[in-house]
Amino acid sequence: MQARVRIQTEDFDLSAEVATLRAGDLRVGAVCSFVGTVRDRHAHLERGSPVTQGEVQSLELEHYPGMTEKAIEAMVDAAIERFDIYAARVVHRVGLLLPTDQIVLVAVSSAHRGESFAACEFLMDYLKTQAPFWKKEVTPEGARWVDARVSDDAALARWGLSISNR
Secondary structure, three states, rough: OOOOOOEEEEOHHHHHHHHHHHHOOOOOEEEEEEEEEOOOOOOOOEEEEOOOOOOOEEEEEEOOOOHHHHHHHHHHHHHHHHEEEEEEEEEEEEEEEEEOOEEEEEEEEEOOOOOOHHHHHOOOHHHHHHHHHEEEEOOEEEEEOOOOOOOHHHHOOOOOOOOOOO
């Protein structure tokens, strides 16, 4: 049986992860997934004119091995209790990442799409606020640690959870 949660430095393959999630489970009628990528949150795109250089040059993620996996496993357990889903997978990368690199995958299977969509969104909101990761952004001005945002806490609160990171 594949692990529900993996923390790794190497990239992941969405197709392979989804295939593993649903392998042999004839009940699955829906799989929803979210793939987050490293972006330059300072860059602004106008339709038809992609930004070729932004301010974020890299993002470095750190974690506590063992503790991080345990915390995310608890999040997956909470999603399974809350939603009518069959399985969930979370793959999160750590180490040095560059703009456009994949950083996180959340994939959820269920009988119907509504539960999968909701559980996927719940897990991402939970991950953004509660997963023990530390992010350092490198820009032309230097490196700085990225703080949790108020909007992330608000996203978690809509699930009836009010756990602040500040």
